Amino acid sequence: MRAVRRVAGRAVVIDRRDVDTDQIIPAAWLKRVERTGFGAGLFEAWRRDPDFVLNTPAAAEAKILVAGANFGCGSSREHAVWALQDFGFEAVIAPSFADIFRGNSIGAGLVTAQADDETVAGLTAAVAADPAAQVIVDVAERTVAIPSAGLSAPFALPDYARWRLLEGLDDIAVTLRHADAITDFERSRPDWLPVSGPRAHAAT
Amino acid sequence: MTGGRLFDKVWQRHLVASPDGEPPLLYIDLHLVHEVTSPQAFEGLELAGRAVRRPDLTVATMDHDVPTINPLGPISDPLAAEQMARLRKNCEAHGITLYALGSAEQGVVHVIGPQLGLTQPGMTVVCGDSHTSTHGAFGALAFGIGTTEVEHVLATQTLRQVKPQAMAVTVDGDLPHGVTAKDLVLGIIAEIGTGGGTGSVIEYRGDAVRGLDMAGRMTVCNMSIEAGARAGMIAPDDVTFAFLEGRAHAPTGLHWERALDDWRSLVTDGRAVFDREVRIDAATLRPVVTWGTTPAQSVTIDGVVPDPASFAALAQRQAAQRALDYMGLAPGTAVRDIRIDTVFIGSCTNGRLADLRAAAGVLRGRTVSAGVRAIVVPGSARVKAEAEAEGLDAVFTAAGFEWRSAGCSMCLGMNGDILAPGERSASTSNRNFEGRQGPGGRTHLVSPAMAAATAVAGHFAVPGDLEGAG
Numbered sequence: 001m002r003a004v005r006r007v008a009g010r011a012v013v014i015d016r017r018d019v020d021t022d023q024i025i026p027a028a029w030l031k032r033v034e035r036t037g038f039g040a041g042l043f044e045a046w047r048r049d050p051d052f053v054l055n056t057p058a059a060a061e062a063k064i065l066v067a068g069a070n071f072g073c074g075s076s077r078e079h080a081v082w083a084l085q086d087f088g089f090e091a092v093i094a095p096s097f098a099d100i101f102r103g104n105s106i107g108a109g110l111v112t113a114q115a116d117d118e119t120v121a122g123l124t125a126a127v128a129a130d131p132a133a134q135v136i137v138d139v140a141e142r143t144v145a146i147p148s149a150g151l152s153a154p155f156a157l158p159d160y161a162r163w164r165l166l167e168g169l170d171d172i173a174v175t176l177r178h179a180d181a182i183t184d185f186e187r188s189r190p191d192w193l194p195v196s197g198p199r200a201h202a203a204t
Numbered sequence: 205m206t207g208g209r210l211f212d213k214v215w216q217r218h219l220v221a222s223p224d225g226e227p228p229l230l231y232i233d234l235h236l237v238h239e240v241t242s243p244q245a246f247e248g249l250e251l252a253g254r255a256v257r258r259p260d261l262t263v264a265t266m267d268h269d270v271p272t273i274n275p276l277g278p279i280s281d282p283l284a285a286e287q288m289a290r291l292r293k294n295c296e297a298h299g300i301t302l303y304a305l306g307s308a309e310q311g312v313v314h315v316i317g318p319q320l321g322l323t324q325p326g327m328t329v330v331c332g333d334s335h336t337s338t339h340g341a342f343g344a345l346a347f348g349i350g351t352t353e354v355e356h357v358l359a360t361q362t363l364r365q366v367k368p369q370a371m372a373v374t375v376d377g378d379l380p381h382g383v384t385a386k387d388l389v390l391g392i393i394a395e396i397g398t399g400g401g402t403g404s405v406i407e408y409r410g411d412a413v414r415g416l417d418m419a420g421r422m423t424v425c426n427m428s429i430e431a432g433a434r435a436g437m438i439a440p441d442d443v444t445f446a447f448l449e450g451r452a453h454a455p456t457g458l459h460w461e462r463a464l465d466d467w468r469s470l471v472t473d474g475r476a477v478f479d480r481e482v483r484i485d486a487a488t489l490r491p492v493v494t495w496g497t498t499p500a501q502s503v504t505i506d507g508v509v510p511d512p513a514s515f516a517a518l519a520q521r522q523a524a525q526r527a528l529d530y531m532g533l534a535p536g537t538a539v540r541d542i543r544i545d546t547v548f549i550g551s552c553t554n555g556r557l558a559d560l561r562a563a564a565g566v567l568r569g570r571t572v573s574a575g576v577r578a579i580v581v582p583g584s585a586r587v588k589a590e591a592e593a594e595g596l597d598a599v600f601t602a603a604g605f606e607w608r609s610a611g612c613s614m615c616l617g618m619n620g621d622i623l624a625p626g627e628r629s630a631s632t633s634n635r636n637f638e639g640r641q642g643p644g645g646r647t648h649l650v651s652p653a654m655a656a657a658t659a660v661a662g663h664f665a666v667p668g669d670l671e672g673a674g
Contacts, residue, residue, distance in 0.1 A: 016522075016523070016526070017519050017523060018398050018399075018498050018523065020498075020635075020637045022616075022635065022637040022638070022639060022640050023637065023638060023639070026639060026643070027616045027617055027618045027640075028617075028618065030240050030241075030268070030618060031240070031269065031281070031283035031284055031286075031287055031618065032283070033243035033244065033247075033286060033287060033290055034244065035244045035351075045638060045639045045643055045644075068519065069399060069519075070398055070399040070402070070432065073398055073399070073432060074334065074429075074635060074637060075333075075334050075616075075635075076241070076332060076333055076334040076336075076348035076349060076350055077240075077241065077350070078241070078244075078332075078350035078351040078352060079351075081350070096399060096402060098399075098402065098432060099368075099402060099403060099432070099434050100334060100347075100348055100349065100350060100429075103349070103350060103353065104350030104351075104352065104353075107350060107352035107353060108350075108352055158366065159225065160225065160226055160227050160364075160366070163225070170252075171352070171356055171364065172252070172254070172355065172356050172359045172360060174226070175229060175356065175359075175360045175362060175364065176359075176360065178220065178221045178223070178229055178362075179360075181220050181221045181229070182220055182229075182231070182257075182360060182361065182362055185220045185231050186231075186361075189231075189233075190462070190463070190466065191459065192455035192459035192460070192462055192463040193233055193324070193327070194233075194234070194321065194322050194324060194453040194454075194455075195260040195261060195453075196259075196260055196261065196262060196263040196300075196301040196322070196453075197260065197301040
């Protein structure tokens with residue numbers, strides 16, 4: 001995973017709450033076996049509306065998506081994160097995120113900045129006033145700013161998520177530092193627990 | 205005090221390490237894998253030269269993409285065929301048990317785990333699918349993960365998890381006659397909202413929950429994710445143990461006795477306190493239909509489509525208006541006056557034998573309304589075989605239903621079983637999101653009994669509405 005310290009660029013706003021992962025990337029796209037190439041499917045149904053924000057010229061260069069509460073609810077499909085990234089988004093700012101989406105985002109290096117309603121409303125207004133405004137999401141400082149609008153506000157991002165984004169860490173490598181603890185744990189598991197395949201245990 | 209809750213007990217016994225500054229490392233007892241969210245994980249593993257740590261704790265099946273008509277014939281969709289071929293290759297390469305199309309144990313991943321007895325109380329269960337919460341019905345801690353986490357579990361058999369909060373939803377009293385587990389969980393979601401469980405594990409408690417059979421408990425836990433919860437759990441009891449005893453992977457003999465002793469300790473102690481508690485009076489619950497595009501937007505069968513102006517918050521008014529526009533519904537329309545085009549019975553929410561029995565019980569001696577397309581997709585090959593053994597397939601087909609083979613099918617419409625744009629369904633699945641069952645499709649979530657009654661009536665109905673109903 002690539003390290004992400006700071007995202008700076010244009011933002012677009014989807015002023016809806018409960019944006020679910022079926023909207024972000026419809027199921028028909030989940031047949032791909034790659035991690036790339038999902039950008040064309042991003043918000044596929046909503047993009048059939050020529051007025052939808054992703055069809056505006058500003059969206060082509062946008063790196064930041066601002067949306068309503070409970071963003072990313074529904075399916076666990078990480079393809080939703082890959083689609084946002086493939087389109088060009090590097091950060092999403094919303095009042096709240098669904099848990100699995102948030103976990104997937106951090107794992108894939110997409111910044112999920114949880115900002116309060118007032119900040120999201122301020123960003124929405126500033127982007128509406130100037131779609132070309134430069135928005136800066138600072139992962140290290142956990143702040144979002146639009147300097148041209150005089151806007152700067154903090155956002156929430158768990159410490160561990162911040163650390164991983166800043167370091168660009170491979171989670172598996174971090175975990176394997178605890179390989180001995182995993183092996184020790186495995187020795188202590190109750191012997192009645194199931195294993196797959198043909199029935200493997202018998203009464204003792 | 206935080207100890208003494210079912211969730212804490214299961215969490216605590218799976219902690220491998222709690223390093224400073226990192227989320228705790230949780231051991232995973234069972235990793236369920238399917239064709240759609242795993243290929244990129246296996247690829248990542250191979251690129252890094254890593255092995256699957258515990259193939260013996262990993263089980264795979266094919267469900268999301270599989271054809272439900274002639275499943276053993278050539279798969280016409282080349283992308284779906286490629287996904288299934290990849291899964292087969294990955295399972296062979298890593299020594300993972302695969303219940304492929306054609307296997308007697310193939311089926312929707314959340315149906316086969318419990319059916320095989322692989323899902324047991326006190327375990328941790330994960331899968332690259334949000335409805336993994338289903339397995340919490342056994343007192344397991346079970347949740348959906350993304351593909352990067354699938355790779356992490358394959359490589360390490362652990363997962364990093366910030367400890368969620370513990371929430372209690374207590375449903376006091378008994379469910380009124382005709383109110384099912386599906387109505388119960390839709391009622392809970394309407395109460396707490398689509399984000400009401402975010403960051404939490406919900407323990408379902410109370411007499412109404414205790415009174416459910418395992419199929420009903422699985423329906424309730426399955427939809428925990430629709431309230432945003434990380435997982436749902438129900439403490440195991442004699443109903444759970446009776447379900448498990450004798451299943452292929454359930455413990456036997458002395459193991460069974462020792463497991464039972466342990467499982468009986470998996471209850472929330474009387475004095476335990478939850479981070480949040482919601483109480484619902486079962487007597488207030490009625491059969492429910494969703495009218496909108498989130499599972500929280502629902503109304504009882506006796507109700508009407510709400511007026512967006514009736515919602516207090518601006519965001520809710522806007523969401524309601526958008527939902528009605530999408531669904532093609534006018535405020536004030538009686539739910540029973542809404543006509544449907546398609547009925548779908550199946551999914552990890554309501555594709556079990558008990559669900560098929562409930563629907564067949566309504567359909568016996570009746571026929572589907574003219575012009576209604578009705579399909580039933582058993583949750584697993586075994587559910588299909590058991591239903592056929594007791595003649596349910598004949599009841600469905602005599603009524604005018606199509607009797608299909610096992611898979612996720614129209615729940616998410618990946619395999620070509622979809623709604624046409626503008627088509628309206630009564631569906632026993634879990635999500636009524638825009639386009640969920642096909643672009644432009646309009647989904648209403650209901651219980652199996654109501655789906656069957658609706659198929660007969662041609663509009664939303666409960667079994668008691670039908671001619672000849674006692």
